[in-house]
Amino acid sequence: MRRQTRTAFTLIELLIVIAILLALGSIVAVNFLGAADKAEVDVQRAQFDQISEAMKRFRLDLKRYPSDDEGIEVLWNKEAFEDEEEAARWNGPYLEQPVTSDRWGAELLYTYPGEIVGESTYDLVSVGPDGEEGTDDDITNHDRRKTADGEFEQDESFTGESESLGG
Template sequence: MRRRLRRDDSGFTLLELLVVIAILGLLIGLVAPAVLRQLGNARVSVAKQSIERIGSILDMYKLDVGSYPTTDQGLQALVEQPSGVTTWNGPYVKGKVPVDPWNRPYTYRDPSDRAGHDFDLCSAGPSGTGGDSQICNP
């Protein structure tokens, strides 16, 4: 009697592995752009919320001092007492001056260049160049 050699069928074939890899590649190709788009939208949302929060802190500064920090004093006035300001009740922000979600400093101007605003507090946005992608206080 001849002995038949049994083949071990417990593994995967090369074709099965290639099909799984192709399906994973398609899923990643379809899902990754949507995830990256959501990440970009989340940073814009965080920038808007941070600008509103810093605007509220600037309002508290104005209540204590009587005016917003000058452009020269900038947001540093929220961390360290500016010279010549006696009614400063800070620090209003712990640590260092806040930066936007892209790790760039906010642009602060007092008085505002825009009509109907006391000050300008802006992030250059995702591109870092400002323009249409610039995010400013409402």
């Protein structure tokens, strides 16, 4: 009798391969989505760095930070000033493009003087991906700092909550 050699996969073998590929695909997808979320947070932090640099230049010219009423609009719009005499000392725009919302479309929150961290000059807050103020994913200008080599590290003393901003 002559033996027949097997040349095809069985249905069970195909199902096992498909299951393994699906499992690997889901792991990759979860990691990719997490990386995309982290990238958006990093972009928001970079936007805060840009605003903070503009605030420094504003302060050099006007010897103060923008008031709550003016908000950060005075960084790009001279018409946002309350006082014409101060507007004359304005050497802006300090930001090239208006920045009124975060990466997720929510309005940026600005408070002067700052209330989140003791003795802070001002607060910038993004409500983060969930769109709700006071949750753990809120991003502020206080939640990280530069190290000597120019890299950023997480400030473990900051919880990320912004409940003290109120309304």
